Amino acid sequence: MQLAQRSVAPAGPAAPSPGSGTEAAGEGRPVERSGDDTMAPRAGGRRGGGRPLYTAEERERRDRSRWTLVQGVLAAAQFFVFLASVVLVLRTLLTGEGLVAANVSVVAKTMTLYAIMITGALWEHDVYGKYLFAEAFFWEDVVSMGVIALHTAYLVALATGSLEPRSLMLLALAAYATYVINAGQFLVKFRRARLDRKAENSIGGAGAAAAAPAVAVEGAR
Numbered sequence: 001m002q003l004a005q006r007s008v009a010p011a012g013p014a015a016p017s018p019g020s021g022t023e024a025a026g027e028g029r030p031v032e033r034s035g036d037d038t039m040a041p042r043a044g045g046r047r048g049g050g051r052p053l054y055t056a057e058e059r060e061r062r063d064r065s066r067w068t069l070v071q072g073v074l075a076a077a078q079f080f081v082f083l084a085s086v087v088l089v090l091r092t093l094l095t096g097e098g099l100v101a102a103n104v105s106v107v108a109k110t111m112t113l114y115a116i117m118i119t120g121a122l123w124e125h126d127v128y129g130k131y132l133f134a135e136a137f138f139w140e141d142v143v144s145m146g147v148i149a150l151h152t153a154y155l156v157a158l159a160t161g162s163l164e165p166r167s168l169m170l171l172a173l174a175a176y177a178t179y180v181i182n183a184g185q186f187l188v189k190f191r192r193a194r195l196d197r198k199a200e201n202s203i204g205g206a207g208a209a210a211a212a213p214a215v216a217v218e219g220a221r
Contacts, residue, residue, distance in 0.1 A: 053136050
């Protein structure tokens, strides 16, 4: 955000102060300058010129979308189902017991995954205008496809009996490993969103402080 600044020349001739600006040829009066020498990032921008996670318009659409709250609730639900399922799957692998409970837990985890992926696509469309692979979440969506593929492979293997129990449990753990990676990607993005918002607020505060002297001068004129 650029703040135009203008220097006010004194009524009579005066010697320019050091660093006050360029002098006109053959005269001692300073030349008026406009603009700010400091290069501040644009509102919503990031250091290095990268795209912010949300523009002002996208953030407003995110806050209006009914799917934003749904995503938060489903993400928490999926995580707790995941924790319970991991315990049951590991128990089956280590003791050979509880296969039915482990299978039920993986199916429940897969259903919550499908729910969050469908509503997530609707949320992405509300905010970015695309159901999948919006620029801000492109790689998260790519990895999500792998997560869905492994969970779906588990369901197919369970329904057809094509894998023996141990291999089935190992496939479930592989699916869970990709889920953890994908969840980590989203956590990084949400942290970035908070940092972007914090940077915007600090830029806005600095801009208001810098504008105050100019407003006072204009009010006195």
